[in-house]
Amino acid sequence: MLDAPELARFYLRLLPGWGVWRGEDGPDWVHIRPPDGGTGLSFQTEPGYRPPVWPSEPGRPRMMMHLDIEVDDLERETARAVAAGARPAGHQPQDHVRVLLDPAGHPFCLYTESPRRAPQ
Known part of the structure; x- marks a missing residue:
């Protein structure tokens, strides 16, 4: 399973200053962005992930x-x-x-x- 919140927490540790951005995609999604609000990363929980x-x-x-x-x-x-x-x-x-x-x-x-x- 791909756990979006867990993966987002990892990238937040890896990318100093980045923060969570809440979109309207629902609870299966987590978005993170750099402090300047530029291009970010999005993660989706996927139970069947390999x-x-x-x-x-x-x-x-x-x-x-x-x-x-x-x-x-x-x-x-x-x-x-x-x-x-x-x-x-x-x-x-x-x-x-x-x-x-x-x-x-x-x-x-x-x-x-x-x-x-x-x-x-």
Whole structure:
């Protein structure tokens, strides 16, 4: 089961300053937004939810979303995400990226700017 309030609480811990926004979608929905009121995230409770498999495998549930969150200190923010309830994915494809799974099993990435693209 995907528990919308639980997943929203995780992302509120992960995204400092964000808050809950109450829409008119009913009790199965929770919306969170950044402090400036910009684009937010919405979560819907789903009793029949099956977590995605990442990397994807034929015939298995695929990821429905993927967030990439830029951070200044990859190790510190990875530790903070794990303390908030994330867990590291088994496959880590790049040195400047950490793939983590949220409590519902959705993959998301924390990353620092790639050394190859860094300003000179």
